[in-house]
Amino acid sequence: MSSFWRLERLLPEYVKNFEAYTPSKPDTELMKLYGCSTLHRLNNNENPLGPSVEAQNAISSFSPEKAAIYPSGDSYCLRVRLAEKFTKNPEQFLVGNGANEVITFVIKAFCEQGDNIVTADKTFAVYEWVANFSGYQAKLAPLSNFEFDEQAMLDLVDKKTKIVFICNPNNPTGKFWSIDRLRAFMNRLGDEKIVVLDEAYAEFVEDETFPNGLDLIEEYDNLVVFRTFSKMYGLAGLRIGYLCAQEPLVDSIRKTCVVYSVNSLAQLAARASLGSELHVHETRSLVDSSKSYFTKQLSRLELSCIYGEGNFMMVRLPISDTLAYRKLMTQGFMVRTMSGFRFPGYIRVSMSHQIVMEKLVEAIERILK
Ligand SMILES: *Cc1c(COP(=O)(O)O)cnc(C)c1O
Numbered sequence: 353m354s355s356f357w358r359l360e361r362l363l364p365e366y367v368k369n370f371e372a373y374t375p376s377k378p379d380t381e382l383m384k385l386y387g388c389s390t391l392h393r394l395n396n397n398e399n400p401l402g403p404s405v406e407a408q409n410a411i412s413s414f415s416p417e418k419a420a421i422y423p424s425g426d427s428y429c430l431r432v433r434l435a436e437k438f439t440k441n442p443e444q445f446l447v448g449n450g451a452n453e454v455i456t457f458v459i460k461a462f463c464e465q466g467d468n469i470v471t472a473d474k475t476f477a478v479y480e481w482v483a484n485f486s487g488y489q490a491k492l493a494p495l496s497n498f499e500f501d502e503q504a505m506l507d508l509v510d511k512k513t514k515i516v517f518i519c520n521p522n523n524p525t526g527k528f529w530s531i532d533r534l535r536a537f538m539n540r541l542g543d544e545k546i547v548v549l550d551e552a553y554a555e556f557v558e559d560e561t562f563p564n565g566l567d568l569i570e571e572y573d574n575l576v577v578f579r580t581f582s583k584m585y586g587l588a589g590l591r592i593g594y595l596c597a598q599e600p601l602v603d604s605i606r607k608t609c610v611v612y613s614v615n616s617l618a619q620l621a622a623r624a625s626l627g628s629e630l631h632v633h634e635t636r637s638l639v640d641s642s643k644s645y646f647t648k649q650l651s652r653l654e655l656s657c658i659y660g661e662g663n664f665m666m667v668r669l670p671i672s673d674t675l676a677y678r679k680l681m682t683q684g685f686m687v688r689t690m691s692g693f694r695f696p697g698y699i700r701v702s703m704s705h706q707i708v709m710e711k712l713v714e715a716i717e718r719i720l721k
Pocket of ligand 1: 397449450451452453476519523550552579580581582583588591592593
């Protein structure tokens with residue numbers, strides 16, 4: 353934006369200074385730009401198996417005339433199904449246009465001028481971004497061993513802190529807090545702050561010490577759990593995610609949410625997804641075998657990597673991540689540069705089919721020659 357634009361003075365400083373996120377161009381444009389004939393998007397941790405069969409059937413059954421009708425304003429049927437699945441009350445769920453929108457609901461509900469949120473410096477960036485472009489400070493605690501650091505977070509919490517965001521498992525490192533660690537943190541923090549547990553990748557975790565946040569909600573009245581249909585359930589394009597907490601907390605957050613932000617098709621597909629155990633099982637085994645293949649190949653190439661739970665891995669390259677991005681694009685692979693996540697020199701790669709991972713390894717070898 354040019355500095356002489358007349359209306360710029362209407363913008364608050366915190367909006368003026370915020371750098372807008374640049375979404376990637378459509379595949380056809382990118383393929384022209386980089387001269388590649390196929391493009392594998394391994395940048396957004398999408399599910400290469402797509403939506404479950406149940407969700408695909410639900411999507412096909414959606415009658416086009418229904419596009420003229422407003423959706424359920426509170427995702428009623430989906431919430432009933434979620435309540436059934438997790439043995440809760442439907443009023444404990446609030447559904448949004450992706451977990452991204454749910455982040456904005458919580459920040460809008462609780463923060464006012466002068467307030468801050470606390471999270472890690474190397475985690476999902478949207479908590480920090482929403483806080484910043486809304487005029488609130490995001491206080492960032494450094495990770496320790498690629499994990500959220502309880503003490504560093506507690507040191508940042510002050511009178512003006514409203515919300516603490518924990519990404520479990522963490523995107524992009526894949527590390528997670530065990531149930532004991534989470535409980536200990538909750539108890540040390542006390543019950544005067546909101547704690548958000550972002551479980552976008554919970555469905556991928558097999559480790560038994562991983563806490564299912566939904567089971568802890570009855571224990572902590574200040575705990576909010578986020579889930580999404582974008583990752584395991586392969587519905588990223590339909591934009592749907594939700595939060596769960598005790599009723600009084602959900603009732604407060606609901607006040608700031610815009611009704612009708614979640615479309616009918618997304619609600620229908622999400623509801624159908626919840627019954628697809630086979631899909632979860634198949635996705636996990638694809639992710640497991642891709643991870644073990646990829647780690648072996650990376651060690652052969654003497655490249656170090658960081659990973660844990662979730663369908664992604666970070667790789668350290670001997671060239672800059674932005675250069676690696678451009679070079680890999682010419683080979684038909686889109687990865688995530690990690691400078692923006694404060695991991696310069698790293699790329700994050702989503703796990704995909706074996707054949708795609710094999711081609712990716714070849715491409716990495718070529719660009720590093
Ligand atoms: C992908 C992701 C989300 C957002 O998911 P949407 O539902 O697609 O908005 C939230 N948190 C984390 C950690 C994620 O990786």
